[in-house]
Amino acid sequence: MSKPIIAIVGRPNVGKSMLFNKIIGRRLSIVEDTPGVTRDRIYGESDWQGRKFTLIDTGGIEPRTDNQILAFMRSQAQIAIDNATVIVFLCDIKTGMTASDQEVASMLQRCGKPVILAVNKVDQGRSPDIYEFYNLGLGDPIAVSAVHGHGTGDLLDACVQYFPPEDEEEEEDDAIKVAVIGKPNAGKSSLVNQILGEERVIVSNVAGTTRDAIDSRFTNDKGSFVFIDTAGMRKKSKIEEDIEKYSVLRATMAIDRADVCLIMIDATEGVTEQDTKVAGMAHEAGKASIIVVNKWDLVEKDDKTMARMTEEIRRDLAYMTYAPILFISAKTGQRV
Template sequence: MSKPIIAVVGRPNVGKSTLFNTLAGEKISIVEDTPGVTRDRIYADVTWLDNSFTLIDTGGIEPVTSDMMLKHMRSQAELAMETADCIIFLTDVRQGVVDADYQVADMLRKTAKPVVLAVNKVDSFDKYMPDVYEFYNLGMGDPYPISASSKLGLGDMLDAVYEVLGENAGGEEEDERPKIAIVGKPNVGKSSLVNKLLGEDRVIVSDVAGTTRDAIDTYLKVNGTEYILIDTAGLRRKSKIKENIERYSIIRTVAAIERADVVVLMIDATEGVSEQDAKIAGLSHDRGRGLIIAVNKWDAIEKDDHSTKKYTDEIRKVLSFVPYAGIIFISAKNGQRTGKVFEMIESVIANHAMRVQTGVLNEIMTEAVAMQQPPSDKGKRLKLFYMTQVSVKPPTFVLFVNKKELMHFSYQRYIENQIRQTFGFEGTPIRILIRERKQDGM
């Protein structure tokens, strides 16, 4: 089951970013030490008691001038409506209920999304509670008094969020069909590829508006298998907002990747790999999704005998943190090699769900240790005892060792490479969890 997405919405300067940073703590989700992926505070994974969710920060999309305010508030609310399962509507007790709060409330009322009203900057309940009651006038239910900076009242607010999520979660069953998200920057050719994939001998089962994120999911059948194509930002333009702000398309992409099994990242051959492409690849890796890189507009490139190799090397260099990703060169416009995309998707889905027998795994581990001795530190050598696979999507292994701190990341990568050499696992990340186990007799 994908994590619920919760957006924080409100007019400027009510403390949205403070609330986001308080809830997110240090757990900023885009992999921080990955080359080419800047540390970005657009979204974060948050765990509250036994629940985890993805928090979207709509703070930062704030207008510089007052006449831009309404336009930005509207775009921010629309964005939250499209991607979120629940919205935290943040207000400011010090300023009281202002006209802009009523305007935000009107926008949120028009959505079918559950809303929890939070009143921020309540540093003292005794002092400010009479002012909190004024927020009942917004007609958005009970106002929850909080202080994002002092971390007061956050528990009650999150309990309310999970209460409304629970009420709204009952009707949806998990769909077992493989989900494919076709993502990339605006104007990279996502719509053209989807149309090509839906054409020819493919059977479209139905077009249904997705229940959770307002994304249009298209069901199609290829070689007897049904798939769900998740529509992202590029496929429809409900809003007339200019989408030159990359932040908007990234937030929609987060929602799509959250639900997908396999991500097809489209890159514009005429522009090369951009910083946003690297962010999306990092996000897919972080979420453990299968990954295919489709280099589109390949027909527009002047080529020689080495063009494909040179371009592949460049992608591998910039996206060095996803060396397992499959790469395919296509032209969605004229259909060049688009037929091969589904062959690749089928292969990645199989690899993403592959299980390896424990006996075979331990043979690989023993051979790997024989070929390259484990690292040692201060006379103490790392010992590898046993390895087993604990889950799939992505394939996840537990490796039992004598001392966790002796396991160097380079040796862990060496073990991963040995597994990949035997089983391939093209297109899917592999997770290896290190656990300590005392040796018998020690």
């Protein structure tokens, strides 16, 4: 069995990402006072009482919504719940118990996993307002302050009680880390999903859907791999929101962590100035790289199209002669 997994779930803006960052001790998850900032599941590693575990930060669960992105977030949170050893359900004492909290609680009661109820933003002692959360039917609420770190030890103590015995865990293996990089909408998430055979990462035509770097483990007869799907890197001038800045930083960190970089190029657009910048980052970091030309199924072709495009790539990315070029369709699975 792999390391125990703790999933943090709850409705938007209760402080899940802040708590996640406090527990893993670094700013891995984007924290911004904008509902819906964490769209995918973010993974981090930490330990408590000598036990290593994986922590998952999920997008806020909106039980009923017609919004496409919010619906995706809900399904991503469900996948996290399905994979978790123990679930931390985070509520917010400032807004009190809401109808959405009650709906999420009933969803969690049906999942058959241990659920620990935590109430965030309790900054001094145990507020009497915490008692209303007993109505969720999930036992004693644990008061925490994600900002100050109060109560996080009690919370982790409660989580560790549900971990399987240590002898059931295996040592972390030497998986090959693969960063999937490129400009927005080149098909990075689609490729990861095609390889994994599950909707692991949100795929949408909305540019900027993947805001963080997302890790996915995959094993086959070739070995064990961790695919890091990164936010698409845009030109600096287009980066207006702080959130975008963090995403580019995260992609840079993903390149640093990777053994191999897959540089995704959109076949319908050819090599753009942004592609040369993204490829340059991998090259300067000294990473083994593969140039992946995606959406090949959408290109009108004759017997010389592939040769022409190969020549164009070799010219525009002249410094990367060592990188093989593959023409694929992440959507259909062609040559994946």
